Amino acid sequence: MGANSAGCSVWPVSCSSDKPAAMTEKGSSAHSTSSGDPKLDRRYAWAEAAFKEGDPKAAIEILDQTLAEAYGFTAAWHLYGLAQEALGHNEEAATAWRQCLVLDPADHFGARLDLARVGAMPAEEATSENFSGTLFDGYADRFDSHLTEALQYRAPALLKEALGRICALTSRSFRFETVFDLGCGTGLMGEAIRAETGFLAGCDLSPRMIERARAKTKADGAPLYDKLAVAGLTSFLASRPDKSADLVIAADVFVYLGDLGAAFAQSARVLQPGGLFAFTVQSHSGEGVIVGEDRRFAHADLWLREKLHEARLRPLRIEEASTRQDRDRPVPGLLVVAERG
Numbered sequence: 273m274g275a276n277s278a279g280c281s282v283w284p285v286s287c288s289s290d291k292p293a294a295m296t297e298k299g300s301s302a303h304s305t306s307s308g309d310p311k312l313d314r315r316y317a318w319a320e321a322a323f324k325e326g327d328p329k330a331a332i333e334i335l336d337q338t339l340a341e342a343y344g345f346t347a348a349w350h351l352y353g354l355a356q357e358a359l360g361h362n363e364e365a366a367t368a369w370r371q372c373l374v375l376d377p378a379d380h381f382g383a384r385l386d387l388a389r390v391g392a393m394p395a396e397e398a399t400s401e402n403f404s405g406t407l408f409d410g411y412a413d414r415f416d417s418h419l420t421e422a423l424q425y426r427a428p429a430l431l432k433e434a435l436g437r438i439c440a441l442t443s444r445s446f447r448f449e450t451v452f453d454l455g456c457g458t459g460l461m462g463e464a465i466r467a468e469t470g471f472l473a474g475c476d477l478s479p480r481m482i483e484r485a486r487a488k489t490k491a492d493g494a495p496l497y498d499k500l501a502v503a504g505l506t507s508f509l510a511s512r513p514d515k516s517a518d519l520v521i522a523a524d525v526f527v528y529l530g531d532l533g534a535a536f537a538q539s540a541r542v543l544q545p546g547g548l549f550a551f552t553v554q555s556h557s558g559e560g561v562i563v564g565e566d567r568r569f570a571h572a573d574l575w576l577r578e579k580l581h582e583a584r585l586r587p588l589r590i591e592e593a594s595t596r597q598d599r600d601r602p603v604p605g606l607l608v609v610a611e612r613g
Contacts (some may be wrong), residue, residue, distance in 0.1 A: 307342040316348050319355075328355035346372050350381040359387035364538055366392040378402045388530070388563040395416065395561040395569060396531040401477055401504055427523040427552045428464035432610055435468075435519075435550055438588055448519040452512065452542065453497075454505040454535075454551075455525030459485035462496050465521065473499035477510035505529075509538035517542045522551035524595055527568040530561050532576075536583035543612040550609045552595050557604075566598065573606060585610040 306313050319334040335352045339345060353368035365386070372383035379400040385582055388398035439446040449470040453461050456474030458481055466472060474497050476482050488496040501508055505525065520539040526532055539549050556562055556570040564570055573590065589609045594602035 278517055281603065296431070305347040307338070307345040307348070309342065312338050312345065313357065316345070316351070316483050319348070319353060321322060323351060328358035332359075336548040344383060346375040349375065350383060350386075353383070353386060357386075360392045362392070366390055382567060385563050385567045389565065389567065393565050394530075398563055398569075399528070401528075425460075425524075425596045428461045430593050430595060430607055431461070431521060431523055431550050431552065432464045434467075434589060434591075435465075435548065436606055440607055442588075448548075451518045451519045451521060452509065452517050454508070454539075455528070456485055456500070456524040457481045457496070458495050459488045461521060463488065463521040465467045465519075466496060466594070469519075471498050473497065473501070475501045475503045475505055477502070477504055506534045506538055509535070509542055514541055515544045515547075518544055518547050520547070520549045524552050524554075526551060527554045530563075530569050532571070533579055533582065536579050536585060540583045540585050540612050545612055547612045548588075548609060549612065551607075552593065552606070553606050555592070555604050555606045569596050570604075571587045571606075576606065576608060580608075580610050584613060586613055 282363045307316065309425075315334050315338045319331040319338065322328075322334065323331040333350065335348050335355065338348050344574070349368050349371045353365040353372070356362075356368060357365040365532065369383040369386045369392075372381055373379060376383075377599035379384055380402045382400045382403035383395060384398040385401045385403070387393035388395045401429050406602040420437065436446050438444070438515070441536065447468050447470070448465075451465060451469045451472050452463075453472065453474040456462055456476050457478075462472055462474055462485065472480075474485060474515050479502050482500050482502050485497055487499055488494065503511075505522070520533075520543060526535070529535060536549075543549060553576065554564070554568055556564070556572060560571070560575050562570050576590070577587060587608065587610045589607070591607050592605070595607075596603055
């Protein structure tokens with residue numbers, strides 16, 4: 273999803289979507305920021321303003337009144353959880369976010385991520401694909417400029433450089449006949465690797481990101497990508513034949529997935545023997561998988577090695593690499609290149 277935020281350094285309090293969802297009271301959709309009642313929507317806006325201005329107690333007081341009249345107002349429950357968390361009331365926050373999931377099981381507000389952040393849900397179970405897809409639909413128009421200028425994003429360049437070094441060291445040709453670009457976003461990774469690629473296919477959850485990637489062309493005017501699909505990366509890989517790719521690449525995509533086991537297994541299945549699997553992750557110094565304050569997943573080195581081993585992928589290189597800045601500081605990360613045996 274797009275190199276998927278490698279994106280916003282501050283994630284939105286809530287987000288809306290055009291996609292159909294179950295309807296709540298007063299005609300509002302389960303993932304809408306509207307209750308369907310203008311009076312209650314104004315209250316929600318006041319609560320949101322109070323929260324952003326650093327007064328979570330005032331936000332809670334307003335939301336208590338709002339939710340008393342619109343119990344099915346999912347956005348208000350999500351904000352209520354954030355305000356309770358800001359006061360140090362993590363149990364109350366978790367209760368509010370669980371109510372979000374009751375009202376919107378598809379989790380367009382990323383409540384699972386928030387539950388994992390406060391330790392109320394295992395991080396490996398907290399992936400919220402609908403939240404990620406909706407977020408990046410709204411981010412597509414400024415994605416390239418924000419990443420490359422504001423966040424100094426460099427995952428595509430780092431991955432290409434690492435692949436070039438490995439090919440040189442192992443006497444491989446630095447060319448891949450078929451490449452699958454997972455979470456391709458607007459096509460930044462595709463632009464970086466296109467010259468070394470025969471057939472290039474990409475997938476992303478965000479339709480608007482795919483539109484931007486589809487609009488990009490090679491120097492000769494031909495489309496940058498030979499195939500593009502609006503799909504989650506695991507489902508995209510599952511639709512590909514066995515041993516159909518020479519390279520599977522994922523630039524800053526796994527920061528939006530907790531459990532990478534299925535993605536690793538499917539990547540191994542679609543790779544030719546000797547094919548390469550290259551990706552970046554956000555990392556942390558502890559164990560396993562966590563969701564950080566930025567609502568992104570961070571994976572520990574040892575956990576990644578274990579999952580690669582389970583998928584029968586042999587690491588050729590695992591090195592520390594920061595792919596972007598956040599608040600003017602490098603974000604800790606790992607760059608991984610593995611080989612299918």
